[in-house]
Amino acid sequence: MKSETPCNKAGSPGARAPSIGTVWLAFFVFSAVIAGLVQFFVLPHLLSSSHGGNGLFTGTDAVVFHDIAARMAAAIRTVGWSAWRLAPENQAPAGIAAAVYALTVPQPWTFIPINAALHATAGVALILIVESITQSYRAALCAALPFVLYPSAAQWYAQIHKDGFYIAGMLLYLYGWLLLARPGIWKSSLSVIARPMALIIVGLGLVWIVRPYGIQLMQGVTLIFAVVFAIVLVRAAIRGATSWGIVLPVIVLCVAFPLLGLTAKDDRLSIEAPDMNIDRASLVTTAPNRAAATLAASWLPTDWLPKQTENAFFNIARARTSFVQSYPGAGSNIDTQIAFSQAGDFIGYLPRAVQIGFFAPFPGGWLEQKAAPAASVMGRIAAVEMLGVYAALLFLPYALWAWRRRLEIWLTLIFCGAMIVAYAYAIPNVGALYRMRYGFMMTLVALGVAGALTAWRDLRARRAHPTGGAA
Numbered sequence: 001m002k003s004e005t006p007c008n009k010a011g012s013p014g015a016r017a018p019s020i021g022t023v024w025l026a027f028f029v030f031s032a033v034i035a036g037l038v039q040f041f042v043l044p045h046l047l048s049s050s051h052g053g054n055g056l057f058t059g060t061d062a063v064v065f066h067d068i069a070a071r072m073a074a075a076i077r078t079v080g081w082s083a084w085r086l087a088p089e090n091q092a093p094a095g096i097a098a099a100v101y102a103l104t105v106p107q108p109w110t111f112i113p114i115n116a117a118l119h120a121t122a123g124v125a126l127i128l129i130v131e132s133i134t135q136s137y138r139a140a141l142c143a144a145l146p147f148v149l150y151p152s153a154a155q156w157y158a159q160i161h162k163d164g165f166y167i168a169g170m171l172l173y174l175y176g177w178l179l180l181a182r183p184g185i186w187k188s189s190l191s192v193i194a195r196p197m198a199l200i201i202v203g204l205g206l207v208w209i210v211r212p213y214g215i216q217l218m219q220g221v222t223l224i225f226a227v228v229f230a231i232v233l234v235r236a237a238i239r240g241a242t243s244w245g246i247v248l249p250v251i252v253l254c255v256a257f258p259l260l261g262l263t264a265k266d267d268r269l270s271i272e273a274p275d276m277n278i279d280r281a282s283l284v285t286t287a288p289n290r291a292a293a294t295l296a297a298s299w300l301p302t303d304w305l306p307k308q309t310e311n312a313f314f315n316i317a318r319a320r321t322s323f324v325q326s327y328p329g330a331g332s333n334i335d336t337q338i339a340f341s342q343a344g345d346f347i348g349y350l351p352r353a354v355q356i357g358f359f360a361p362f363p364g365g366w367l368e369q370k371a372a373p374a375a376s377v378m379g380r381i382a383a384v385e386m387l388g389v390y391a392a393l394l395f396l397p398y399a400l401w402a403w404r405r406r407l408e409i410w411l412t413l414i415f416c417g418a419m420i421v422a423y424a425y426a427i428p429n430v431g432a433l434y435r436m437r438y439g440f441m442m443t444l445v446a447l448g449v450a451g452a453l454t455a456w457r458d459l460r461a462r463r464a465h466p467t468g469g470a471a
Contacts, residue, residue: 017137017138017141018141020124020127020128023123023124023127023141024120024121024123024124025120027116027119027120027123027124027148028116028117028119028120029116030148030149031115031116031119031120031148031157032112032113032116034154034157034158035109035112035115035116035154035157035158036109036112038055038154038158038159039054039055039056039108039109039112039158040055040109043055043056043057054066054107054108055108055109055158056108056159056160057155057159060159061091061093061160061161061162062108062159062160062161064091064094065091065093065094065097065160065161066094066097066108066160068088068089068091068094068098069094069095069097069098069100069101069106069160070098070101070106072084072085072088072094072095072098072101072102073098073099073101073102073106074106076098076099076102077102081102084098084099084102086209087209092162092165092209092210093160093161093162093165093210094160096111096114096209097111097160100114108159108160111160112158114164115156115157115158115159115160115161115164116157118157118164118165118167118168118206119148119153119157119164119168121168121172122147122164122167122168122171122439123144123147123148125168125171125172125174125175126140126143126144126147126171126442126443126446127140127141127143127144128140128175129171129174129175129178129408129412129443129446130143130144130446130447130450132175132178132179132182132408133178133403133406133408133409133412133447133450134403134450134454136450139450139453139454140446140450142449142450142453143446143447143449143450143453144446146385146388146392146442146445146446146449147439147442147443147445147446150385150388150442151381151385152378152381152382152385152434152435152438153438155378155435156435162210162211163435163436163438163439165206165207165209165210166206166207166210166211166214166439167438167439168203168206169202169203169204169205169206169207169208169209169214170203170207170214170218170419170439170440171203171439171443172199172200172202172203172206173199173200173203173204173207173218174203174411174412174415174416174443175196175199175203176196176197176198176199176200176203177196177200177222177225177411177415178408178411178412179195179196179199180193180196180229181225181229181407181408181411182408190249204218204219213315216312216315217419217422218415218419220312221414221415221418221419222415224414225411225415229251230251233247233251234247234251292318294321294325295314295317295318295321295341298341299314299317299341299342300341300342301342302342302343302344305343309343310343313340313342313343313346316340316346316422316425316426317339317340317341317345317425319426319427320338320339320340320425320426320427320428321339323426323427323428323429323432324336324339324428327429330429330431331431332361332365332429332430332431332432333428333429333430334356334360334428334429334430335352335356335428336428338352338428340425346425349425350421353421353424353425354421354424356424356430356433357420357421357423357424357433357437358393358420358441359390360430360433360434361379361382361383361386361430361434363383363386365379365430378431382434388445389441389445391448391452392444392445392446392448392449392452393444393445393448394448395448395449395451395452395455396444396447396448396451397451398451398452398454398455399447399448399450399451399454400413400447400451402451402454409447412443412444412447413444413447415440416440416441416443416444417440417444419437419440420437420440420441420444423436423437423440424437
């Protein structure tokens with residue numbers, strides 16, 4: 001029986017919750033309207049000093065993506081679709097925007113429907129994730145609202161950016177794994193198991209399009225999921241609870257996804273190995289490769305670590321070094337003096353990475369005046385949002401206790417927590433980290449909101465029946 005929460009009781013007696021399709025449409029319309037307001041009113045008129053033209057924030061990737069897309073769209077109109085590339089200059093949003101521009105007009109507002117659809121899809125995926133844990137659709141709907149409504153999300157769904165693809169892909173990927181964690185699914189047919197597998201594949205595809213390294217990060221974390229599932233399935237097959245005809249192909253797929261992600265090669269990944277024999281003179285002068293050259297000279301390999309694991313640590317250290325070299329004077333930089341020269345350095349920095357990853361920006365910097373007006377505005381918005389984040393995280397332990405017997409909540413905590421900490425290691429800048437961790441953090445916030453609703457329900461129940469007896 002579904003639990004009652006204040007959210008459940010909203011509306012008139014007997015009111016039905018909106019269907020998931022209706023919710024998706026509402027999220028889509030909301031995102032599209034806000035994006036239009038940002039591009040046509042907020043930036044041109046309220047934040048004109050931060051307006052880079054065409055409804056885009058000045059000095060951001062969105063301006064670069066728009067310029068690349070406009071040039072490619074012009075080439076498509078001149079020579080045909082042979083001029084189109086998915087990732088011109090290694091930037092997939094620009095390639096997708098170019099296709100939209102070629103079919104419509106070369107203006108960023110034509111990209112709004114894509115961004116709105118991605119944001120709506122991510123919001124619905126989060127609802128389904130929380131529902132799979134709480135078994136309450138209405139509570140899950142309430143819990144997902146901060147993710148959809150927080151103003152900071154307009155930084156990507158109102159612009160041309162990677163984050164909409166990445167966040168939607170990550171949440172679909174996670175939801176696919178949570179479906180696989182349901183106790184009875186392995187007794188079903190392969191056609192039933194095909195749904196979560198499809199979600200995992202679609203999620204991986206969305207992530208790969210914009211951030212191929214994200215596949216390695218995400219699947220490095222979920223490799224543990226595959227091992228756990230393999231053990232559970234083999235035991236179930238031995239007991240006769242399921243058939244080997246289902247177990248064997250599923251084990252292969254579950255293990256293959258993470259391993260393929262960890263070993264995949266992609267030109268957009270740049271240098272990815274701590275190769276001590278690297279020819280530094282041959283490196284091109286991009287920031288990631290300069291960082292790789294810097295680290296290759298000082299990196300101390302750990303002999304007992306597998307090469308792929310060593311590479312993962314090196315890549316995170318390289319990303320951190322690259323950021324420091326590229327943006328030494330960025331306003332919200334933090335701990336830029338910290339660098340990693342071996343895998344063991346990550347252990348000592350772990351407490352600080354957790355602190356920054358989960359709680360930055362800290363209250364002491366909420367009211368600081370930034371050089372750019374837009375940065376000051378976003379800083380104040382982030383301050384209000386962090387109040388909500390802190391409040392929700394206070395109830396996360398309650399949520400973990402309330403649903404401690406559900407494997408899904410622990411998988412979600414491991415996945416999101418590990419990704420947040422990984423980004424805290426890699427990005428020594430609070431502003432960039434705030435955006436990169438958004439999908440993972442807001443998933444934990446949603447669980448905290450659900451925990452708060454459950455705590456309120458339990459408190460009311462205890463007050464109504466203080467001795468535990470019948471009313």
